[in-house]
Amino acid sequence: MLQVKISTAQLNNNIFYNPIAINKSDSGKFEFSAHILNYMRNTEYFNKIELGRTLFGVQFHPNFSYQPSPNIKIQAGLFLRSDFGGEQYFTQAIPTFTVKTKYHNLEMLFGTLEGASNHQMIEPLFDIARTIENRIENGFQLKYNNEKTFFDSWINWEKFIERGTPHKEKFTAGVNFTKSLFNPNKKFDLQGICQGMLSHAGGQIDADTVDPLTMQANYTLGAKAIYKVNKKTSVAVDAYFLGYKDTGDSTFIPFNQGSAVYSSISYQNRQFQFMLSYFLSNDFIAPRGTAIYQSQSIDNPKHFETTRQLVIPRIIYHTDLFNQLKMSARFEPVYDLEKRFFDYSYSFYLSYNINKKLN
Numbered sequence: 313m314l315q316v317k318i319s320t321a322q323l324n325n326n327i328f329y330n331p332i333a334i335n336k337s338d339s340g341k342f343e344f345s346a347h348i349l350n351y352m353r354n355t356e357y358f359n360k361i362e363l364g365r366t367l368f369g370v371q372f373h374p375n376f377s378y379q380p381s382p383n384i385k386i387q388a389g390l391f392l393r394s395d396f397g398g399e400q401y402f403t404q405a406i407p408t409f410t411v412k413t414k415y416h417n418l419e420m421l422f423g424t425l426e427g428a429s430n431h432q433m434i435e436p437l438f439d440i441a442r443t444i445e446n447r448i449e450n451g452f453q454l455k456y457n458n459e460k461t462f463f464d465s466w467i468n469w470e471k472f473i474e475r476g477t478p479h480k481e482k483f484t485a486g487v488n489f490t491k492s493l494f495n496p497n498k499k500f501d502l503q504g505i506c507q508g509m510l511s512h513a514g515g516q517i518d519a520d521t522v523d524p525l526t527m528q529a530n531y532t533l534g535a536k537a538i539y540k541v542n543k544k545t546s547v548a549v550d551a552y553f554l555g556y557k558d559t560g561d562s563t564f565i566p567f568n569q570g571s572a573v574y575s576s577i578s579y580q581n582r583q584f585q586f587m588l589s590y591f592l593s594n595d596f597i598a599p600r601g602t603a604i605y606q607s608q609s610i611d612n613p614k615h616f617e618t619t620r621q622l623v624i625p626r627i628i629y630h631t632d633l634f635n636q637l638k639m640s641a642r643f644e645p646v647y648d649l650e651k652r653f654f655d656y657s658y659s660f661y662l663s664y665n666i667n668k669k670l671n
Contacts, residue, residue: 322550322576324585324630327640327663328429328443330373332421334414336382342670345387346374351444353659355604359648361620362603363611364655367444369395369403385412387424391448406448417461421453431464431488436554436574436591436605437509437530437598438486451483460492473518480523481515484600498540505534505552511599514560526560530598532574544582551575556596566616570595570607585628593620604646604655621649636665 330347349371357364375389393404408424427449428442449468456463464487471482486509493502508531513523534552541547554572558565572593579586595618596607604622609615624647630640640663645656 322434322548322578322587322589323440323626324580324628324640325429325432325440327630327638327661330665331426331430332377332385332387332410332412334379334383334385334412334419338379338669339382341379343377343379344375344666344668344670345377346372346666348372348664348666349443350662351659352661353441353444353657355655355657357604357646357655357657359604359651359653359655360612360615361606361609361617364657367395367441368397369393369444371444371447373408375408383414385414386410387412393444393447404448408448417456417458419453419455419457421455423450425449425451425453425466425468426455427453427466427468431466431486432462432490433486433488433507433509434532434534434552434574435602436572436593436596437507437532437601439600439602441602442600459496462488462490464488471513473515475517476519477517478519480513480518480520480525482511482513484512485510496538500540501538503536503538505532505536505550507532507534509598509600524561524563526562527558528560528597528599529555529557530601531555534574546580548578548580549576554593554596554598556598558597564613565597565608567595567607570597572596572605572620583629583631585626585630587624587626587628589622589624589626591620591622591624594618596620617650619650623647623649636667638663 352368354366355364372392373389375387377385377387379385387410389408391406391408392402394401395403410421410423412421428447451467451469453466467483467485469483473481489506491504511528514525532552532554534550536548536550538546538548552574554574556570558568574591576587576589591605603610607617607620624644626644628642633639640661642659647654
């Protein structure tokens with residue numbers, strides 16, 4: 313399995329990463345791989361922005377791949393998701409197909425992407441629950457990754473339309489560029505971070521006369537300082553300025569731009585991560601972001617809160633149980649300083665990867 317050389321995410325989400333590895337020595341070989349994710353995410357939320365719910369189930373994604381040359385890999389599979397207690401046994405059954413090329417540290421994917429948490433976006437811009445509910449992304453992706461640079465740009469085509477289709481085409485485009493200013497292998501590292509996302513619903517050939525054209529953009533500029541106490545322990549401080557801009561036709565949302573600041577301090581050793589985050593926003597919306605950070609309610613779209621001010625302490629335990637078997641348990645309280653209201657969430661994940669050469 314290919315390892316990410318530079319980590320840009322605030323939280324330790326390695327349990328969700330599942331990139332497609334290309335090794336020159338595997339040229340001409342067939343391979344079977346499978347990723348299994350058991351999840352239980354419970355948000356005990358009683359606020360007006362997001363009401364709590366429970367996601368409890370399993371994902372199974374088997375793949376067959378062939379590497380015709382040292383720099384190209386073709387992979388096809390079937391993504392299955394089953395939510396326990398659902399009306400149907402399979403909540404999702406999605407065929408997947410990817411062509412990936414690699415030249416030195418530059419990678420290009422066409423088809424099913426290395427998506428969701430693999431993008432390593434910050435939480436206000438990208439919801440961790442999308443790893444459960446919207447894990448499969450299809451489109452185009454360009455990546456560059458070495459010891460000092462992480463670059464990921466992609467377009468996820470979410471809704472295709474024909475002429476006269478009664479809904480609009482939809483896609484999301486994003487970019488994550490992170491650069492280490494020092495040697496990341498030394499005790500101290502400073503990273504500059506630039507992220508952006510564009511969410512679009514529109515088109516010229518649809519028959520939808522109700523929903524407006526939407527073009528919602530988010531961006532963030534930030535920095536992250538990391539001090540490595542030893543090989544097992546590190547302390548990190550990061551801070552971000554976030555922006556929101558809507559250039560579409562919607563008149564339903566009473567504002568078309570907003571901003572936010574987001575900062576955290578964290579302590580991490582081999583198995584535990586303790587983090588304290590602070591979030592302050594004014595008229596901020598991120599369509600693909602975690603709902604608790606938004607100024608618009610996910611449950612009642614007519615409800616808006618101009619100012620959001622949250623304090624989020626977290627305790628995360630992660631460990632490798634056996635070969636390729638990983639576990640992560642999380643407790644994440646949320647305190648709303650504006651409403652003086654306390655909520656919390658907890659989650660448990662178990663991930664297993666299978667990789668076997670067939671010839």
